[in-house]
Amino acid sequence: MTETAVLLALVVVTALAFDFTNGFHDTANAMATSVATGALRPKVAVALSGTLNLIGAFLSIEVALTVTNAVVKIQNPDGAPKPELIGDGGFALLLIVLAGLVGGIVWNLFTWLLGLPSSSSHALFGGLIGATIAGLGWAGVNWSGNGSKLDGVIGKVLLPAVMSPVIAGVVAAVGTWLIYKVTTGVAARFTDSGFRWGQIGSASLVSLAHGTNDAQKTMGVITLALIAAGEWTDTDDIPFWVKLVCALAISFGTYLGGWRIMRTLGKGLVEIAPPQGFAAESASAAVILSSSHLGFALSTTQVATGSILGSGVGRRGAAVRWAVAGRMVVAWLVTIPAAAGVGAGMWWIGDLVGGLPGAVLIFALLVAAAAAMYLRSRRTPVNHTNVNDEWQDASTRGRTPVGAGD
Template sequence: MGHWSFLVLVVVIAALAFDFTNGFHDTANAMATSVATGALPPRVAVVISGALNLVGAFLSTEVAKTISGGIVDDTLVTPWMIFAGLVGAIVWNLLTWLFGLPSSSSHALFGGLIGAVWVGAGVKGVHFTEVTEKILIPAVASPVVAGVVAMVATYLAYVITRRGREREVTRGFRFGQVASASLVSLAHGTNDAQKTMGVITLTLISAGILSHGSGPPWWVVLLAGMAIALGTYAGGWRIIRTMGKGLADIQSPQGFAAETASTTVILASSHLGFALSTTQVCSGGILGAGIGRRLAEVRWGVAGRMALAWVFTLPAAAVVGGVSAAVAKQGTAGIVVICLAAVAVAVAIYTISRRDPVTAGNVNDQPTAPVVPATTAA
């Protein structure tokens, strides 16, 4: 059996730091439409979402197993490779948060790990068949499925309630949004918290602390759930604004339809062990809900920028992870250099963000970035 070392401890801390960024980066997935429509006050929304992310972390470990023994060869991976991959994921998460782009934290993690392992162990260290089947194909299919389901659900919701009083209909769907947004948060915990569990488990396997093929220990599940819950409570208001106000003109029936469609897709994928992007699923649901309402405004310029971020996330994080791995494999000095560089980047990004702060108080203001509106009728 192996033993705990300073490097293993550093990797576990970095994994939990990534989990925290995942939380505030992805709070918008569950709560953006509820905040935008007024179904939930912003602060109440993040409290509910954080608590349910924690609960969701305990419901399944299938995705964690996909990461710890699926996309990379755990017999070739070392803790410093995992550390380098985490740095790539964290840097990309912070950068896209700065610009309010709801990119995939999941794909940032996968990209960082793939780049780091490729540099550290060679191409044989990456299971590209597994990457294609359980990451790339779901990445393409899941937002389309969620979008189509949300579009149909939105259309039916307006057809069924067209003779009802607008105020009563809105109130009813707002109550429904509280339930559906809560389910998205629960589903997010079952999918995204597991990714950090998988990374920590992979680290423990690579250090010889756990045997090959092991699942995450209970304390790993607990720490990962707590980290993503705390990150969720932090808010991630910049991305909530983009998804709630910048992507489409959303009313309560649309918000309910989008959240319900997203929950269905995420929970089904978690059960099957598909490590998909909850961001892409929820964004697809919001777009589908926008298209599904007659005369709703869908801002295709914002959608286009989001799509570009999705395309570049995995390769960009892989490049940062690969560069970090090339430095980290030089030994302790390389690890220290990467740590200092990552901290400097994080501080710089946070400093820049304070020039145009987005908070719970102004989250429902329209984004200042230019958008290209298009009107779509169902």
């Protein structure tokens, strides 16, 4: 077995590890409001979400193709693949992909430890961008695709990052206002009961949408690695086995729950009533599904957070914890550069050591970092038994809120 083949295997394993972290990091996007309002029991919610993520992963490949083609310039202007990155020269690109994946995973685990719903997608893109700049220079990043600002990193990643949470927030705010306007005079026990049933449907749709968007990002990364190794040549399709393993990985990760982030989204931003939860989930599903159809690799976390904030704004008298929201926005702003820094650092370490030993060292550092953060999380465990406990800010009890930091 050649060094390139061994490195390809390492990249595939690491990519599936990222897909797994993406699953438990983002479970809250679909199910936090349903769990918070009591529409679904925690364990039922994550089982339902995991199943629908599995199904959703097979519904489209547009986002996967975006990841394959929109980050690293693997083709010359005439459309021919760059020989220094493909086939015999594929080791260099595989090392970039491995380093980028490590950057994404480390940031995912770090923000999960803090209970911050940052973007798994932007962590992945940040890691890949940082490793690409380190390995190939700024010109190696596919900033604008074929010359159009709506292609490449700018159009497919950065613009959706700015626009999607705002659009989702506005839609959720208007939807929440309309719901309360229409149901004025109806007894709260009837509206809450009805909207809890509605939440089951809307949360399920968000889970399905999450599968169509986020699972595909790992599909695109693995396909890029296969192209680098010369094992795949079609930049307009994804191998079926890649779709299958990625769907299973994100589904299993989703089933584990990601309770720390679910607590922050469900209890830390707004005290959510069932009508608000229904409006927020419906807005999230609409934005994510529309973007997946267009191939925009947006952040489902930012969409869900924007929707929840919008549901608070749209309900008269609702208390929105803007301090918590502010911490989330800071995490959003630093995700891409932070993950890029880790990705670039990992590439430099791998390149300094050289060859397969350098790649193995990168992988070993990832395992060590993941183990350290997991052990740290055990000091303040959050699970299905306490995910719905009353939220208390640090200022009210003298210590950090459960699930919001250590």
